[in-house]
Amino acid sequence: MTWLVPLPVVIPLIAAGLALAMSRRSRAQGIISVVALSLVLLTAVVLIFLTHHQGPQVVNIGGWGAPVGIALVADRLSALMLLISAIVILCVLLYSLAQGLADGNEGAPVAIYHPTYLVLAAGVANAFLSGDLFNLYVGFEILLAASFVLLTLGGTGERIRAGSIYVVVSLLSSILFLIAIALIYAATGTLNLAQLSERLGDVDPAMRLVLQVMLLMGFSIKAAVFPLSAWLPDSYPTAPAPVTAVFAGLLTKVGVYAIIRTQTLLFTDGRLNTLLMWAALLTMIVGIIGAVAQDDIKRLLSFTLVSHIGYMIFGISLASTTGLSASIFYVAHHITVQTALFLVAGLIERRGGTTSLERLGSLAKVAPALAVLFFVPAMNLAGVPPMSGFLGKTGLLQAGVELGTPLAYAAMGAGLLTSLLTLYAVVKAWNKAFWQDAPEPLPDTSIPRSMFGPAAVLASVGIAIAVIGGPLYAYTGAAARDLRLQSPYIDAVLVHGERGAGQSSDASGDDS
């Protein structure tokens, strides 16, 4: 069944081509996109069962042997990321289709929306599945190129302004990543992740630290970890609501995924864990303080996005199985909840005509369903007990107590404070937008029911993660054990004797 592994990359790419060919017929484009992304979702479901029961699934592209050719690997972590991203991408697509139907597709250049969106899906899947550092770079570039187009869709002044910052910062992070790749190849003679984890141990420790810092810098820019996060709240809120939603949910998490992968597979000596924990602490605090000051829902949510990246980095920096497990759980929770919130922000903008909290009001009276739909994921984000945010944070706190260093306790304190301030920020937003009287009468519009659906589905997936919290934690625990052991991944990729005769020259010089 390994032929399933490349499908999440191949299907959207083919569909993107088809959609581009059908650029005059938006109805056909919509059908192509929905079918393609549903197939990806189906594949992801099958993959998660396969990898859970049979171990990592590996495909060598073009039949080239593992260390030289490109390997696509689906292990437990990749499969879970793939499944969550497939759900989110499909929901956001349905939302944007409903929006297109409601608006009659006027004005917006929808002809390129579907192809680009599908390319974005392919890039995200490629990054999650890649078993090779250079292919990971290519995956990043695919999704970045697509995100550039989506962010500047329509080319209005505001989007070009925000887009130019986003593009330049993204290019910079790509360059850092590329330099790191060149240095790693020079040092080890391979870029296959599995083989790298065997060979990097022989590299001089000082050089290894340089390589690790370079990779972490590149990925941290993408994940918006604190000192490198300033670009995010500036650029995301200007894009159309569905685009912001999918960016907020997925793109930063691809960076987090890459950090998890390199921290567990390549650089396991843990010399930067303290630094990462400081970064996590500061990300949480600085992000949430930014969120408290905002008076625009989209910007507020962008800042909470930054601050909650800190939780995931905290889990990674603990370098323990429980910490990683909680971190992976938190990623799954946060992708769905943050996307749901941005979709609801789009609905608020439709109903109230603006996302500025200074001008919104009385929405609870005119759109009670919307009030519920905002309230549930907002409480989930803040981590109010029965919901999945609470479970994720509890897991992180448990892992922090297990480590028990003063810095870990400080970071846990920061996490609790962040949780509290998140609650303050979202409740303030809810009060202003829904509860208080509007300063000016709201426009007389209504939200099409078909746009409610996808947002409601995502909000309930956020709840469902809490309902299946036990099994999901068992799964992420198994994924974290695999990651810490390394051997399941390495053995799956480098099956000695069974694969093609791929061999890479060892730069250290003992074999060639």
Next chain:
Amino acid sequence: MIDMTPNLVLVLVIGVLVGCGVYLLLERSLSRVIVGVALIGNGVNLLFLVAGGAAGGPPLIGSGPAEDMSDPLPQAMVLTAIVITLGMTAFVLAMAYRSWQLHGHDEVQDDLEDRRIAERAERGELDNRADDIGTSLAIEAAEARDETEEGPLLAGAHHEAQVNADDHEIKGRDR
């Protein structure tokens, strides 16, 4: 076995290219940023060549002994990187042109919203809707009484004017 000693000329060229690229990247104008990115990109491509070791024969099976061949992998990666850089450069160029169309220049601008929030905080107007009503009973009482009176409340008028001023400031933000 490939000679892995780095070539000094290549290393110097990489240093110059990346150095100039970083300098240009720090400029505000998008067209200079493009040139900077292109320079750094070429520097990194050369870095890949250094990473592959000294040049040997063409890596084709049968063209010579395998020990004398160049490492083909970095060359394949450089090719991919060149294509990606080309695409990205084209996109940034298009964006710079659009920016010039819209604003008459192609400079990267500051985040207006940040400045607006800071100014509002300085004027002490952040959250005035939530805080005034929630925290001060006196103001609340005053407002309740003022509803029956004629003419708008002074504070209310000020608030409204302020909101309007802000609207003006961010005109065009909400498309």
